[in-house]
Amino acid sequence: MxxxxxxxxxxxxxxxxxxxxxxxxxxxxxxxxxxxxxxxxxxxxxxxxxxxxxxxxxxxxxxxxxxxxxxxxxxxxxxxxxxxxxxxxxxxxxxxxxxxCEGDQIExxxxxxxTGEKRELFALTEPEAGSDVMGMKSRAVRDGDDWILNGSKHFISGPCMPDFAIVFAATGMDETKRGPRKRVTAFLVDIGMPGFDCREGNKCVSYRGYKNFQLSFDNVRLGPGQVLGEEGRGLELAGKWLGMGRIWVGATCCGKAERLMGMATDWAANRKQFGKPIGTFQATGFRLADMAIGLRAADLLVADAVWRADEGRLEDADAAMVKVFCSEMLNKVADDTVQIYGGMGLMEELPIHRLWRDSRLERIWDGTSEIQRHIITRSILRPLGA
Ligand SMILES: Cc1cc2nc3c(=O)[nH]c(=O)nc-3n(C[C@H](O)[C@H](O)[C@H](O)COP(=O)(O)OP(=O)(O)OC[C@H]3O[C@@H](n4cnc5c(N)ncnc54)[C@H](O)[C@@H]3O)c2cc1C
Missing domain, CATH: 1.10.540.10 (Acyl-CoA dehydrogenase/oxidase, N-terminal domain)
Incomplete structure (x- = not known):
């Protein structure tokens, strides 16, 4: 590296x-x-x-x-x-x-x-299937050459109303060594198709202004040209992108932590109590020291993961480690920054409260910390057959 x-x-x-x-x-x-x-x-x-x-x-x-x-x-x-x-x-x-994309899907x-003429959504999560992706209820059944899609998705996010969504739906069952498993296919579904409703969902207090959408599908007829990649290979297709998404979460967490730490350092050096800068009290200074250690380690984990990705040998567990470590590091930095600022940390006049609220989401989206730990545990135990 x-x-x-x-x-x-x-x-x-x-x-x-x-x-x-x-x-x-x-x-x-x-x-x-x-x-x-x-x-x-x-x-x-x-x-x-x-x-x-x-x-x-x-x-x-x-x-x-x-x-x-x-x-x-x-x-x-x-x-x-x-x-x-x-x-x-x-x-x-x-x-x-x-x-x-293949054939006319490219155009x-x-x-x-x-070129920016269209915007897409990545629609995997459902109201009853968040961490448990395989619990998805959305399904598409064949009708001649077409597919008929039914189901719903929520928490599907983007900056603005999209032009189409990449929607994951079950298209059957596969027999695997670990028992029956849903076959999942990715579909390209255009806004405005009969039976497809896409509307803004609940407002999130992290990243206010970033929209999340609720999607529902009521007998949406999709032609064979709406299948993205191979039928039944949707999750494999999503897998690589999900892994990189987790690394981008890690990188963004490092950026936000650096910004917060800069603010915390400035305040610790300039805010005086008992006649001294509060940073000279060990309780405050050690918070800064821990921020510096956490941030350095997080940056190194990201650097290692992108190097592996560029080499074409990134494993799911590598991305999961980055996601857990960086997002939890950031949440500690954000909370400690509020503590170092005291009451001012919670005042609307300063951006600390916003960065603190924004940081919280990072432990949840793209797979929660608990799910990342499951992925890491699996990579440790599976080789032993457990
Ligand atoms: C703002 C925002 C934007 C999002 N954008 C998108 C998007 O664009 N596309 C998309 O598809 N999804 C998106 N998501 C969904 C996101 O990925 C899910 O919220 C996340 O995966 C968790 O699912 P859930 O919210 O249903 O929580 P749940 O799965 O209900 O989990 C609730 C709690 O239970 C824990 N838990 C669940 N199962 C286990 C287990 N087996 N072991 C231990 N703990 C467990 C979880 O870790 C969590 O703490 C977005 C979410 C948000 C909040």
Whole structure:
């Protein structure tokens, strides 16, 4: 693993930082206060991101993307993590699942997502199937060459109303060594199709202004061209992307922790009680020391994971370790920052309360800490047959 930063990476970092200063940070407080990103602001971020080449930077150049590798994307995601998802998600990083598009799917779905003409949702979670993905009730049954889709999804998030959703549904059962298992297929489902309803769901107190949608499917007829990848291989298709998603969560957690730690350090050095800076009291100073240790370790875990990903040998447990460690590190940093600020940490005038609220989600989405620990445990015990 190489932890040295190249000249190109430094340039990339400066580009992203300048972009954030100019286009993102000035709007954070307004977005949190109002719980909305005005459409024209979102479109402006989108347009500026395209001008400087940050839009779809994650996808290969041969499909029109920026062609950055995972290590470079980690640098970007870490910077984005310093702010709110509600704003940085307008700088699209379309899901790599779309690379499975074939034939006219490329023109209908992949290319428009790369150019920003279309937005997608990744729809896996259901009201009764969150951690237990296999508990999904959404199902599609064959009708001639078509499929008829029924079911619902919730907590499906994005910056704005999408153009289509990648929907996971059971299309049968497979016999496996571990018993019967649902066959899951990914479908491309356009907004506006008869029987498909997509509406805004509950408001989340983390990343206010980042929308989540409820999807319902009532006998939605899908042609054979709506299957993404192979029938019955939906979860395998999602697997690689879910793993990288967990690493991006880790990188964003490092960015947010660095920002919080900067604020905590500043306050600890300047706020005086009993005639001394509060940072000179061991109870406060040690909090800063623990933040520094946690952040360094988290950054190294992310660097190790993206290196493995670039080498093509990332395991599920690698991504799970990153997700658990970085999100829990961030939550400790956020809570300790509030403590170091005392009462001021909870006042609306400062951004601490917002970053603290935003941090909480990181232990939940993309698979909870408990589920990540299950994945890690499985990787330890399975080789022993347990
Ligand atoms: C803001 C937001 C945006 C999201 N965006 C998307 C999206 O775009 N697409 C998408 O598909 N999903 C999305 N999700 C869903 C997210 O991935 C789920 O919320 C998450 O996986 C947890 O599922 P759940 O909320 O149903 O909790 P549950 O599965 O009900 O879990 C509740 C608690 O029980 C624990 N638990 C459950 N099973 C076990 C077990 N076997 N062992 C130990 N503990 C267990 C969990 O760890 C958790 O603490 C989003 C969620 C949120 C909040």
């Amino acid at each position: 190489n932890t040295q930063t190249s000249h190109e990476t430094e340039l990339l970092l400066n580009t992203v930082r300048n972009f954030m200063e100019a286009e993102i940070y000035p709007h954070e407080d307004m977005v949190d206060r109002t719980g909305e990103v005005p459409e024209e602001l979102g479109r402006q971020i989108e347009a500026r991101a395209k001008e400087i080449g940050l839009f779809a930077a994650n996808l290969p150049e041969d499909v029109g993307g920026g062609g950055l590798n995972y290590s470079e994307m980690a640098v970007i995601e870490r910077e984005y993590g310093k702010t709110t998802h509600a704003l940085h998600s307008w700088i699209a990083r379309p899901t790599e699942l779309l690379l499975a 209908r779905y992949l290319t428009p997502c790369v």
